[in-house]
Amino acid sequence: MELLVPEIGLVVFQTIAFLLLMFVLAKFAWKPVLAAIKEREHNIDEALNKAELAKQEMVRLAAKNEELMKEARAERDLMLKEAKTLKDSIVNEAKHQAQTEGAKLIEKARIEIENQKKAALAELKDQVSSLSIDIAERVLRNQLADKAKQQDFVADLLKDIELN
């Protein structure tokens, strides 16, 4: 049973040594170590949280992008559609306008042609009359160059008158 009786010397040494060890370690080891571990854990947690947030942000951005893409596509479709209708209407209008314009031009041209024809006919008549007068004059002059013939002619004329 000697083993169960504590020796005073060892009790004293143990008490002093252990308490000293505890206070020295508490001040110079445990405190900085636990603080450092805590800080590191805090940093890790924070980093993980940030990563999680970044991930969520990424997802949000991707969704937003998708949304934007969709919107852009819809807008493009709309624009294309509008452009198409616009084009159709322009083409139609142009066609229509061209038709009316063409018809108008044709009408104008017809009138012009008519006028020109009339003018040409009038001029032709004038020229024909003056030409025939000229020819008649020249024929007369030619025929009336000698007296005999003049006589004959007058005689003829007179004969005609008499007939009338």
Place this chain on the structure above:
Amino acid sequence: MDCSHVFDFKVNRLTLVFTLFLALFFVTPLLYAQEDTSKATVTAHAEPEAEKKFNLGKFALHHIADSHSWHVIGDTFIGLPVILYTQGGLVMFNADEFHGDDEAKLVVERAGQRFVKLHEKIYYATATANAEGEYVEVDANHHAKNVRPLDFSVTKNVCTLLLSVVVMLLVFLNVANGYKKRKGKSPKGLQSWMEPLILFVRDDIARPNLGHKYERFMPYLLTVFFFIWFNNMLGLVPFLPGGANLTGNIAVTAVLSVITLIIVVTNGNKYYWKHIFTPDVPWWLYIVLVPVEIIGVFTKPIALAIRLFANITAGHILMLSLIGLIFVFNSVYVSVVSVPFALFIGAIELLVAFIQAFIFTMLSALFIGMAIEEHH
């Protein structure tokens, strides 16, 4: 984390070789020690043949007890300083002055006082020797009846204690330095050895038992955990810097558990004291319950002290007994059985070294936690 490499066959083989190598060291000093005893018996006493027989109990108890000298190897012992507080003041001398005597047969005179050493304890010597040449009065059980001076000697256990304090300071100041040098970075070297254990104490011992107030008690829990673990391990080393049975000494475990008791009592809140002195039972039951509760305050630390002491001492005795079997049967062939078995127990003791440190710290935390628990 991938740990598969730990079970690699090559590593296992290396470990085995290393353990066998250590076992060799473990057996050799014992062999020498045995030689000493037999030589001493033959030369000094010339006792009858029957008494020369190897006494396993004595052998084991001698090795787990404290000592005034430190066995190095063979016949070499280091004498440690003896410091006595006597009626005539402080007396100091080297234990070598007893010249290896441990049976009160050699008297050392200092400051007009005479001392003898019997079973590693120092007594005031009687004036004359008794029939067996011992300067002590003994009772029927051969226990000395002489008065003892207050013995503050630096014994083998005290040396181990101081050594472990130095080792712990070196290790943990180095670890703390690592945190300062690699601020916010991952641990390295010694630091990464110790960090899991520090986290183990914090997350598995302190936090579950102490709740949010755990930080206040961390210095004690960490110190006590590592102190017990380091010394348990040091006690398992069979040669010089180790070999002392510090955590298997009741004085050491008693001091540790008294510190736990002091922490419990000084931090106990009103709920703790109310539970002891005015528990929620009919008043006439107080006659029984209050004394039981008061006894409970003291039995907890006593159980703590005895648990650690008994576990470590038992481990040492078991190993010594297994090796001692060789000398009991006086045959080298017994070693074929007892050395592997001692090796096996040694491996278990490594585990026990950790488990006992854990249990002591765990129960300390539990008792403190019970004292500071808030009831809502």
